[in-house]
Amino acid sequence: KGAEVTPLVSEFIVEAQAGGTCVVRVVSSAFGTGADWEQEFFDDMENGWVPFFDHLRIYLQHFPGQQVTRMDAETQLPGPPEAAVQAMQQALGIAKTGQQLDARGLDARVEAIEDKRLLLRVTDPVPGYLALLAWDIGDGRANATVAGYLFSERASAYVEAERSNWKAWLDDLSVHTA
Numbered sequence: 001k002g003a004e005v006t007p008l009v010s011e012f013i014v015e016a017q018a019g020g021t022c023v024v025r026v027v028s029s030a031f032g033t034g035a036d037w038e039q040e041f042f043d044d045m046e047n048g049w050v051p052f053f054d055h056l057r058i059y060l061q062h063f064p065g066q067q068v069t070r071m072d073a074e075t076q077l078p079g080p081p082e083a084a085v086q087a088m089q090q091a092l093g094i095a096k097t098g099q100q101l102d103a104r105g106l107d108a109r110v111e112a113i114e115d116k117r118l119l120l121r122v123t124d125p126v127p128g129y130l131a132l133l134a135w136d137i138g139d140g141r142a143n144a145t146v147a148g149y150l151f152s153e154r155a156s157a158y159v160e161a162e163r164s165n166w167k168a169w170l171d172d173l174s175v176h177t178a
Contacts, residue, residue: 024056051131054112054119055149058129062121068128069155071148073166079177081116081134081142087173088132088144089118103130104162104169126150126158140177144170 013025028045077084092103099110103120108130112119117133128150134142146166150158 024053051117055129055131058111058121063128063151066151069150069159071150071159071163071166072145073163073170074143074145075167075170076137076141077144077173077175078141079175081136083175083177084134084142084144084173085116085118085132087175089113091169091173094118104166126152126154128155144173146170
């Protein structure tokens with residue numbers, strides 16, 4: 001609050017490696033006044049970047065060069081974001097990373113479980129991945145989202161048929177806020 005801040009600058013460095021792989025480095029810099037401000041800023045920035053690197057990893061490992069079809073469904077739920085994600089996790093029966101499961105008719109593998117997000121890689125009937133996440137919107141509520149990134153000729157038809165069903169699923173979640 002009241003701190004002077006220089007502009008945020010991020011540099012993306014992609015280094016080719018042997019075997020058709022690469023290393024991606026992101027270097028960000030910005031400066032404010034006070035060590036507490038700077039640490040909080042960079043901790044929050046790291047929390048924001050990690051999910052995108054997971055998305056990039058899945059895309060490059062399983063869907064390189066393919067065109068994506070997006071599917072988004074969201075709702076507002078009572079309680080903190082962690083409670084919303086826990087409700088999504090319980091509703092899908094997610095217990096551990098690496099678990100195979102049926103995610104509302106999609107064959108999926110759990111790629112990540114975190115307090116405010118889940119990441120599922122889908123193999124059938126429409127390959128891709130789903131990010132299930134939540135964030136605080138104030139007033140004791142969280143925005144809960146299912147963001148799908150689907151890769152196949154059937155993806156558009158799936159999104160058309162299922163977007164409203166994912167929204168209804170989110171709306172019907174039972175969130176424990178105690």
